[in-house]
Amino acid sequence: MIEFNYETNFKLDNEVEISNWISNTITSEGYTLGDINYVFCDDDYLHKLNVEFLNHDTLTDIISFDYSLGKTVQGDIFISIERVKDNAKDFNVSFVNELCRVIVHGVLxxxxxxxxxxxxxxxxRKKENHYLSLLS
Known part of the structure; x- marks a missing residue:
């Protein structure tokens, strides 16, 4: 089961489509979907996790905690919407494209x-591009 949680004002417009895409990605890689929790947050929220759990005093776009067992994929994925917006500008891509790249990055x-x-x-990056091409 894939759940989307929001610790910021952002909200996905297409949760069902994204959830199906993530599930299909996992299956295509030969794995089974367990429980994945996505938490969309801001820089401060993710920075605190980065310092507390990884001892990294830096900003980042994603932190994933992997609880997978064997071929069953499960975990918590935290994504900073602020970082994704900034990265989209830096890489000259749309916010949606960069967000989906980060979403699939955690699963990969x-x-x-x-x-x-x-x-x-x-x-x-090759895998990210492949799965991004499958998202309609």
Whole structure:
């Protein structure tokens, strides 16, 4: 089950469509959907989590806590709407495109993809682009 939670004034317009897309992504990667909670928040909210749980005193667009068991994907994904807006401007893409990229990015981590090395980051970006192309 996918749940969307809001700690800011932002709200997804198409929760059902996004939920189906995430579920299809997980299935396409050979995994089963467990419980995923998306929490949309602001920079302050996510910064506090970043400091408290990861000991990183920086702003970020996404933090994911992976509780997956075997091939069952589950966890909590926190997304800063402020960071997504700024990144969309920086990358010259629409807010919706950048938001969906971040949404699928968290799920791809749960499916075993990493982005620490340049090679891993390139594969992650390729996967993100593939799944973004499937979102109508």
């Amino acid at each position: 981590h749960y499916c075993g993809y990493k982005d620490k090395s340049e090679e891993e980051a390139l594969l992650m």
